[in-house]
Amino acid sequence: MTRLAAVVFDVDGTLVDSERDGHRVAFNTAFAEAGLPDHWDVTTYGGLLPIAGGARRLASWFESTGRTPVEARRLAERLHARKTEIMRDLIADGRVQARPGVHRLLDELDAASIPVHVATTGTRAWVEPLLERVFGPRFQTVVTGTEVPELKPSPEVYLEVLRRTGCPADRTVAVEDSANGVRAAVAAGLRCVAAYNPYTRDDDLSGAALVTGGLDDPALVAWFRRHN
Numbered sequence: 001m002t003r004l005a006a007v008v009f010d011v012d013g014t015l016v017d018s019e020r021d022g023h024r025v026a027f028n029t030a031f032a033e034a035g036l037p038d039h040w041d042v043t044t045y046g047g048l049l050p051i052a053g054g055a056r057r058l059a060s061w062f063e064s065t066g067r068t069p070v071e072a073r074r075l076a077e078r079l080h081a082r083k084t085e086i087m088r089d090l091i092a093d094g095r096v097q098a099r100p101g102v103h104r105l106l107d108e109l110d111a112a113s114i115p116v117h118v119a120t121t122g123t124r125a126w127v128e129p130l131l132e133r134v135f136g137p138r139f140q141t142v143v144t145g146t147e148v149p150e151l152k153p154s155p156e157v158y159l160e161v162l163r164r165t166g167c168p169a170d171r172t173v174a175v176e177d178s179a180n181g182v183r184a185a186v187a188a189g190l191r192c193v194a195a196y197n198p199y200t201r202d203d204d205l206s207g208a209a210l211v212t213g214g215l216d217d218p219a220l221v222a223w224f225r226r227h228n
């Protein structure tokens with residue numbers, strides 16, 4: 001096995017437990033502030049997660065609840081801007097934390113001098129403060145949904161990381177938690193290791209080289225030791 005050139009991490013649900021107690025809460029606060037009756041409980045939000053990108057998720061929801069497409073898009077844009085501000089506040093308050101095992105895996109990759117990067121469809125305005133607060137200056141290259149024309153499952157965000165770093169795809173490994181993420185990584189030519197969470201437990205992760213229940217799973221730790 002050739003040595004790994006780099007490891008590229010997804011953010012939401014992979015590096016951090018951000019969905020249920022981060023994004024979902026921020027969306028609900030934005031709804032309430034705007035005087036809207038909409039509210040996403042844990043199960044409803046889980047059903048919306050396959051729609052990548054907060055603004056798209058909002059627009060799809062508003063259309064499904066009877067707003068016209070134009071109204072839905074306008075409302076989604078306004079709410080998404082406010083939701084991003086609220087998410088930044090939640091991050092500053094320490095409400096979004098690393099998933100178990102992430103810090104140890106990053107330490108091991110660092111000790112092996114393997115560069116780590118980020119490929120996320122999240123918005124740069126909250127991704128940057130989140131990475132800074134939870135991980136410090138760990139990641140060399142960070143590409144977000146703000147910089148690419150198409151979100152996962154499109155491979156665009158991974159291809160952009162490869163372009164910027166010069167890493168060969170076949171020696172670069174992605175770490176993902178969801179079906180959309182695994183599809184994006186594999187379509188970009190990367191091998192992918194998947195660590196599902198309660199929201200993505202039933203996702204089709206069959207494109208991944210390894211599927212585990214967490215980044216602290218001994219099988220995942222052993223996989224990286226074997227491949228670096």
Ligand SMILES: [Mg+2]
Binds near residue numbers: 010011012014177178
């Ligand atoms: Mg994810």
